[in-house]
Amino acid sequence: MLALKNVSQFSESHFNDDSLFALIAEGIENKGYTILPAAFPETLTDKLFIHQQQMEADKFENAGIGRGNEYLKNEFVRTDAISWITGETDAGKDWLNWVSGLQSYLNRRLFLGLFSFESHFAHYSPGDYYKRHYDAFKGESNRVLSLIVYFNSHWLASDGGELVLYQNQYDQVGTKVVPLMGTIVAFLSEEFPHEVLSANRNRYSIAGWFRVNTSVSVRVDPPR
Numbered sequence: 535m536l537a538l539k540n541v542s543q544f545s546e547s548h549f550n551d552d553s554l555f556a557l558i559a560e561g562i563e564n565k566g567y568t569i570l571p572a573a574f575p576e577t578l579t580d581k582l583f584i585h586q587q588q589m590e591a592d593k594f595e596n597a598g599i600g601r602g603n604e605y606l607k608n609e610f611v612r613t614d615a616i617s618w619i620t621g622e623t624d625a626g627k628d629w630l631n632w633v634s635g636l637q638s639y640l641n642r643r644l645f646l647g648l649f650s651f652e653s654h655f656a657h658y659s660p661g662d663y664y665k666r667h668y669d670a671f672k673g674e675s676n677r678v679l680s681l682i683v684y685f686n687s688h689w690l691a692s693d694g695g696e697l698v699l700y701q702n703q704y705d706q707v708g709t710k711v712v713p714l715m716g717t718i719v720a721f722l723s724e725e726f727p728h729e730v731l732s733a734n735r736n737r738y739s740i741a742g743w744f745r746v747n748t749s750v751s752v753r754v755d756p757p758r
């Protein structure tokens with residue numbers, strides 16, 4: 535991480551939360567997505583990394599597509615293991631606090647009407663993948679913004695495991711994101727198909743989604 539910070543203009547020392555939130559907002563406003571290497575606050579990165587490493591294997595459940603009644607294990611689409619973040623742990627609380635700051639900022643700046651947030655730790659073992667998909671479908675979901683942070687130090691190009699973010703349904707090339715420690719990715723959930731390529735080492739991350747409140751969809755949700 536130190537080596538990376540030396541070559542990055544986004545090291546934590548250069549901005550506080552608000553300037554980081556501003557960068558995220560700017561990308562979303564201009565392009566619909568933002569990719570910021572080594573941007574996530576360092577103390578929080580360390581805390582979440584340590585927490586994820588310490589979680590016992592039995593806290594993980596096999597990842598499924600959808601939740602509740604729709605909860606299905608589908609190895610054809612994804613093979614990672616996930617653990618939902620409930621805010622019961624210190625690290626989880628700190629993460630949700632940071633997210634809540636981002637949520638207020640985005641609602642103030644972009645009037646996105648973000649209402650709630652759900653997220654999970656994800657662990658892709660060597661060979662795991664998540665095939666090309668959308669996080670939300672137009673008119674079918676209230677997920678509006680996807681947010682991902684990575685916790686992998688010293689990731690090499692030869693390790694694979696990139697997130698590939700496609701511009702639209704026709705894009706077959708995409709933009710590859712290396713899942714390096716502290717990298718933040720956010721994108722409009724309905725706009726960008728994406729996939730996770732298989733890696734040859736363990737790959738750790740948090741993925742989360744902001745939702746709008748569909749029960750009051752006739753008015754703009756108040757910022758929280």
Ligand SMILES: O=C(O)CCC(=O)C(=O)O
Binds near residue numbers: 669682697728739741
């Ligand atoms: O881990 C990533 O890079 C993306 C994960 C993802 O697309 C998802 O969980 O929906």
Ligand SMILES: [Fe+2]
Binds near residue numbers: 669728
């Ligand atoms: Fe996704």
